Amino acid sequence: xxxxxxxxxxxxxxxxxxxxxxxxxxxxxxxxxxxxxxxxxxxxxxxxxxxxxxxxxxxxxxxxxxxxxxxxxxxxxxxxxxxxxxxxxxxxxxxxxxxxxxxxxxxxxxxxxxxxxxxxxxxxxxxxxxxxxxxxxxxxxxxxxxxxxxxxxxxxxxxxxxxxxxxxxxxxxxxxxxxxxxxxxxxxxxxxxxxxxxxxxxxxxxxxxxxxxxxxxxxxxxxxxxxxxxxxxxxxxxxxxxxxxxxxxxxxxxxxxx
DNA sequence: ATGGCCGAGATCCTCGGA
Numbered sequence: 001x002x003x004x005x006x007x008x009x010x011x012x013x014x015x016x017x018x019x020x021x022x023x024x025x026x027x028x029x030x031x032x033x034x035x036x037x038x039x040x041x042x043x044x045x046x047x048x049x050x051x052x053x054x055x056x057x058x059x060x061x062x063x064x065x066x067x068x069x070x071x072x073x074x075x076x077x078x079x080x081x082x083x084x085x086x087x088x089x090x091x092x093x094x095x096x097x098x099x100x101x102x103x104x105x106x107x108x109x110x111x112x113x114x115x116x117x118x119x120x121x122x123x124x125x126x127x128x129x130x131x132x133x134x135x136x137x138x139x140x141x142x143x144x145x146x147x148x149x150x151x152x153x154x155x156x157x158x159x160x161x162x163x164x165x166x167x168x169x170x171x172x173x174x175x176x177x178x179x180x181x182x183x184x185x186x187x188x189x190x191x192x193x194x195x196x197x198x199x200x201x202x203x204x205x206x207x208x209x210x211x212x213x214x215x216x217x218x219x220x221x222x223x224x225x226x227x228x229x230x231x232x233x234x235x236x237x238x239x240x241x242x243x244x245x246x247x248x249x250x251x252x253x254x255x256x257x258x
Numbered sequence: 259a260t261g262g263c264c265g266a267g268a269t270c271c272t273c274g275g276a
Binding site: 009010012013034036037060061062111112113119151165168169170203205206207208209210217219246249 | 260261262263264265266267273274275276
């Protein structure tokens, strides 16, 4: 089973790119972030036409997350984390896979820039709350996959020029520590687990020729709980969608389960 | 050496993104 996470930077602006991707990749479950629309304007029919059901937690203009899935997702919840600004950043659901129940947690973490504003505090508070919610969720189900746009560069290897990001909300030590705290609850950053030395990115800014220069960041991640680590067959950053016309600034990360 | 963009929702600019 193939599970993909992709920040699409508007589901409506990106609909043909997303449909192309589904056709080519045959992904079973697509976890979307930054859909930038409410449920009322979500393209349910377009996905239904190609065999996918949509589970949507939308918001007007900003944020918004969704599952696009060929398989049934149970217990879909949009109140896993309710932040102080009531933003649509987390949707969770359970899948049955080979007699295991796996909880999928699809997240869009706040950006947090600039760091001298309340946006940065919002990100810190958000991550604290998220870690707490995951800690509680692990008590009920030890099979958890967290996927999404974390807006966190875990290590120096995950950015083209780390010195430029030392005072950026994506790479500040304080933020990376929150990511480590989350991992220490019992997860692996599955991309880095399989690729100890590889330098690949999931995001390239639209500006400054970042894509042709490969000035990227690895900020989209899959965290897999220890209990199901042996069920993971492969993980891949698929750069193809970033090279298309009218692309998202992020590209999909794909997780293959045994 | 620097900087270059894009989407939504409202106008012809602002906000947010990273």
